[in-house]
Amino acid sequence: MKVFMIAAVSADGFIAEHDEHIADWTSPEDKRFFVARTREAGVVVMGGKTFRTIGRAMPGRRNVVYTSKPESINVPDVETTDKPARELIDQLEQEGVHEVAICGGTAIYTLFMKSGLIDEIYLTVEPLTFGTGLTLFNEPIESRLTLLESSKLNDNTLLLHYSVNR
Ligand SMILES: NC(=O)c1ccc[n+]([C@@H]2O[C@H](COP(=O)([O-])OP(=O)(O)OC[C@H]3O[C@@H](n4cnc5c(N)ncnc54)[C@H](OP(=O)(O)O)[C@@H]3O)[C@@H](O)[C@H]2O)c1
Numbered sequence: 695m696k697v698f699m700i701a702a703v704s705a706d707g708f709i710a711e712h713d714e715h716i717a718d719w720t721s722p723e724d725k726r727f728f729v730a731r732t733r734e735a736g737v738v739v740m741g742g743k744t745f746r747t748i749g750r751a752m753p754g755r756r757n758v759v760y761t762s763k764p765e766s767i768n769v770p771d772v773e774t775t776d777k778p779a780r781e782l783i784d785q786l787e788q789e790g791v792h793e794v795a796i797c798g799g800t801a802i803y804t805l806f807m808k809s810g811l812i813d814e815i816y817l818t819v820e821p822l823t824f825g826t827g828l829t830l831f832n833e834p835i836e837s838r839l840t841l842l843e844s845s846k847l848n849d850n851t852l853l854l855h856y857s858v859n860r
Contacts, residue, residue: 695787698735698814699796699803700728701830705819708827709799715827716747723847724818731816735793737786741802742767756791758782760802779809804831814857815839821850 701709702720710717720728732738733754740748742761751757751771761767764774775782786794796806806812808831839856847853 695783695791696793696813697783697796697806697811698793698816699798699806699812699830700731700816701798701803702728702818702820703830704822704824704827706823706825707829708824709803709830711824711827713743713799713828714747719822720818720820721848721851723851724820724853727816727818727847727853732795732797735795737791737794738797739782739794739802739806740797741799744797744799744802745772755795760805779806779811783811800828800830800832804833804835807831807835807837808833812858814842814855817854817856818847819852819854 702717702724703709732752735755737756737758738752739758740760742759742763745759745767750769757772759767759772759774760776761774762776767774777785783794796802796812838859840859841854842857843855845853
């Protein structure tokens, strides 16, 4: 089982200006990369707040949404969960899943990174700043990463692909 995080960040390191900020600031090339890589994985896991900014299931992928209020996310083709991260990954593995994409936001990136479950990170750096906002993590998380690949998605947007050192 491979578990990867996938996120877009501003050049000053934020994933959103606030927790209801929709992802209208990422490049078309990043959106295409996100769709292709998450479809390849097959399973997307996200938090309730991120899901509410989207409002529907991401097509072609199994959608798992973290919430303490499952009745508030009564949407076709969306599963809800409140399981500890390790339990969810073990369950998915038993069901034959090989790859899971952790799609944010901050609360869910933090939950999975803190649990030591993230093998790889895809970070798209978009050419803009927010000044303030939500960071990838909101707790002390010290980790060492190895840069596996870097590429330009367009003239201004960089894609970084890391593995998390064990
Ligand atoms: N730039 C990017 O790549 C990127 C990616 C994803 C999201 N974002 C942005 O990030 C922002 C949202 O991030 P966020 O950190 O505020 O919220 P979030 O991680 O999307 O969702 C947090 C919510 O998830 C649920 N949750 C979290 N831990 C849980 C647990 N252990 N058990 C059950 N439910 C749990 C709770 O939902 P309930 O309140 O329903 O209980 C909680 O309010 C949005 O602006 C979004 O656009 C950016």
